[in-house]
Amino acid sequence: MADITKTNRRDFLKIAATATGGLFIGFYWSSCDSPKMKVLSTEEVLSKAHNFNSFLSISPDGDVVIYSPNPELGQNIKTSFPMVVAEELDADWSKVRVLQAPLDNDKFDRQLTGGSGAMPHSWERLRKAGATARHLLLTAAANQLEVDMASLSTEKGMIYHKASGKKLTYGEVVMAASELEAPEEVLLKDPKDFTIIGTPIKNVDNDDMFTGKPLFGLDFYREGMLHAMIQRPPFGMKIKSVDDASARSVSGVTDVIQYDNFVAIVGTSTWPLMKAKRRLKVEYESDGNVESTFDHDKIMKELLDSKDARVMRQDGNVDEAFKNAAKVITSEYQCPFLPHAPMEPMNFFAHVKGEEVELIGPTQTPDAARMQTAQLLGIPKENITVDITRLGGGFGRRLRADYVLDAVEVSRRVNAPVKVTWTREDDMTGGAYRPAVRYRFSAALDAAGNMIGFKLRGVGLNAGNSVRQDNFPSGAVPNLLIENINYNSSVTTNAWRAPITNFLAYAEQSFLDEVALEAQKDPVKFRLDLLEQAKSSPTGSVNYDVDRMIGVIKDAAERSNWGKDSNVKQGFSVYFSHRSYVAQVANIEMINNQPVLKKIVASTDCGIVVNPTGANHQVRGGIVDGMGHAMFGNLVFENGLPKQKNFDSYRLIRMKEVPEIDVNYVDSGYDPTGLGEPALPPTGGAIANAIFAATGRRLRSQPFIEQKEFSDLNLEIRRG
Structure with a gap:
């Protein structure tokens, strides 16, 4: 049914219409009460956009404009945001356009991209903006036609009075609508009546991207600007001496600057800077804080037995459960540091003009860039402007502002x-990497094969909390202990797509398969039994939706014909992250005694799917990303630097290695939840479990290709 939502009249502003004016609905992103309303001409909307948080404008010719505050890095937010507004407005999508908003903390709340949180945060605000504008337009039309507003309907930017056959465009009533009082309540559509939401719509930037128009940070150019490249020290090192004579001699180089622990080469274009950078002679020495060894595997193995672990969650009596167990299973899983490796390397433009600064470029956190710039220069943040370009990937790397x-x-x-x-x-x-992590899991089974005890200890290098203590199977096991150890490494780390869970899910789901095997239970049924336990007799808090997780498990099992084809060896995995639930089944067939990964079936519950086109890209992209890094990605450090310095030595997944991916959605009736990250975590576990089902070889470390259990399998990947 339709939803009546309250608005707050104090959130609305109004000014008189002008001869060329239009209806403007602006809304305050940190308030759930209502949009603000103001009448501006189209020109005024475009020229004065910085005065508002985010807004919907309607011009007299029916054009609809919305500013998108969140950085766009491929998560499709620049398309899905206006889709939501246009839906409630009943706009003609062909007349909808969206513009990227600059940073403005007074007008926007949560103006960042990270944590798959943009749509969940903005869903209701966007709908209210569209619904409020539609209400005002209908009221103005009813007054003009002298009919009851309830007798009017809207469709694609038109208002219809079916009884008389009369119709009006939005543009024809926009001036009158601007003079009306904002409603106390607005009626939101019943989802069953959506005509734009849920339909496949292409990315609004597609045409510009396909034709090579400047959108990204690397595209940005301004007449008279200089270029710079930076030489950074290895981790744990500092500059001892610099010989820049040869670098300065390169034509096109205008200066070489040393500051803090960096050397910057400045010039007229990037090519001479690249040549000059190779000629720099920099000698380094220890900064006194470097670990004695960069053998990170050894460090983590030793720390697993540390007595300094922090208890993150403890339920029941774990010692008693393991003491009385009929069987105990223990395994360790490990993952390396990984770079983010976005297609577009880091870049940014800055113009420091005394006490004022102009910043332009690709950033996931424009406010962090502004705040850190203000701190560096000792000037008020209000003196700094930030314009956001489209990002050529980020995956968490552009949350930092170092570049x-x-x-x-x-x-x-x-x-x-x-x-x-x-x-x-x-x-x-010089990046900030995914943390290296090692986990030790233990499970206690009773004589009937029930898991009565569960222990997890995680060691992370600059990982903070490397465990997610409230995720499944917490709440489903009567006796549980989860501990964390963090080691401060000189290697800098950062959030990496689906932080921590990108590896934890693989390790946990692989271990649960080990436990199911020892319990002599089907892996899917084993998980479903645990979830039923969490539902009927939970231990402690259950901080995930049991029914939604059960829903995706059953859907994936059914769609993949789980266990019904003896010629197909299958691996299962399910995970909850960023408010969404994803279950995956990987299918491997043995062809000429060779395992062939042919298909991955994914079932996702992310609430209402706003744009199936964008959603499918997110799920497929997450699976490809998860598969590629689980199988191939690795960084090995030597003297503070990774050996893998480019794509010739850092192995990425190739197009021919991507199997068939079957994307499906479970409609649980919830508002949209996260989708940019949740499809990645389950992938590694599904593939590893399928490999075990096919070959009997358990993979407990990433990347798979460097494990001795995998090296002679000659796994092949084919499309179905």
Whole structure:
């Protein structure tokens, strides 16, 4: 049924219409009460957009404009946001356009991209903006036609009075609508009446991307700007001496600057800077904080037995459960550091003009860039503007502002506008990586094969909390202990797509398969039994939706014909992250005694799917990302630098290695939840469990291709 939602009149503003005016609905993103309303001409909307949080404008010719505040890095938010507004507005989608908003904390709340949280945060606000505008337009039309508003209907930017056959465009009533009082309540559509939401719509930037128009940070150019590249030290090292004579001699190089622990080469274009950078002679020495060894595997193995573990969750009597267990299963799983490796390396433009700064470029956290710039220069943040370009990938790397500060520092020192560009080698060797982690799991079974005890201890290198203590199977096991150990490494780390769960899910789901095997139970039924336990007799808090997880498990099992074809060896995995639930089944067939990964079936519950086109890309992309990094990705450090410096030595998944992916959705009736990250975590576990089902070989470390259990399998991947 339709939803009546309250609005707050104090959130609305109104000014008189002008001869060329239009209806403007702006809304405050940190308030759930209502949008703000203001009448502006189309020109005024475009020129004064910085005065508002986010807004919907309707011009007299029926054009609809919405500013998208969140950075777009491929998660499709720049398309799905206006879809939601247009749905409640009943707009003509062909007349809807969206513009990227600059940073403005006074007008936007949560103006960042991370945690798959943009749509869940903005869903209701976007709907209210569209519904409020539609209500005002209908009221104005009813007054003009002298009919009851209830007798009017809307469709594709038109208002119809079916009894008389009369119709009006939105543009024809927009001026009158602007003079009306904002409603106390607005009626939101029943989801069954959606005509735009749920339909496949192409990315609004597609045409510009396909025709090579400048959208990304690397595309940005301004006449007179300089370029810069930065030489960074290995981890745990500091500069001892710099010989830049040869670098300065390269034509096109205008300056070489040393600041803090970096050396910047400045010039007229990137090519001479790349040549000059290779000529730099920099000698380093220890900064005194480096670990004695970069053997991270050894460090984590030793720390697993540390007595300094922090208890994150404890339910029941774990010692008693393991003491009385009929069987105890223990395994360890490990993952390496990984770079984010987005297609577009780090880059940013800065122009420091005394007490004012202009920043332009790809960032997931524009406010962090502004705040850190203000701190670096000792100026008020209000003196700094940030314009956001489209991001050529991020995956968490662009949550940091280090590359922004590079541009700021160089611009300040050369007193000119500067664009800093990282090479791929800079990106791989100077990045902030996914933390390396090692887990030890233990499970206690009773004589009937029931899991009565569960222990998890995690060790992470700069991982913070490397366990997610409230995720499944917490709440489903009567005796449970989860502990965490964090080691402060000199290797910098950062959130990496589906932070921590990107590996934890693989390790946990692989271990649960080990336990199911020892319990002599089907892996899917084993998980369903645990979830029924969490539902009927939970232990402690249950911080995931049991029914939604059961829903995706059953859907994936049914769609994959789980266990029904003896010629297909299957691996199962399910995980909850970023408010969404994803279950996956990997199918392997033995062809000429060779395992062939042919298909991955995915069932996702992310609530209402706003745009199936974008959603499918997110799920498929997450699976490909999860598969590629589980099988191939690795960084090995030597003297503070990774050996893998470019894609010739850092193995990425190839197009021919992507199997058939069957994407499905479970409609649980919930509002949209996260989708940019949740499909990645289950993938590694599904594939590893399928490999075990086919070959009897258990893979407990990533990347798979470097494990001795995998090296002679010669796994092949084919489309179905």
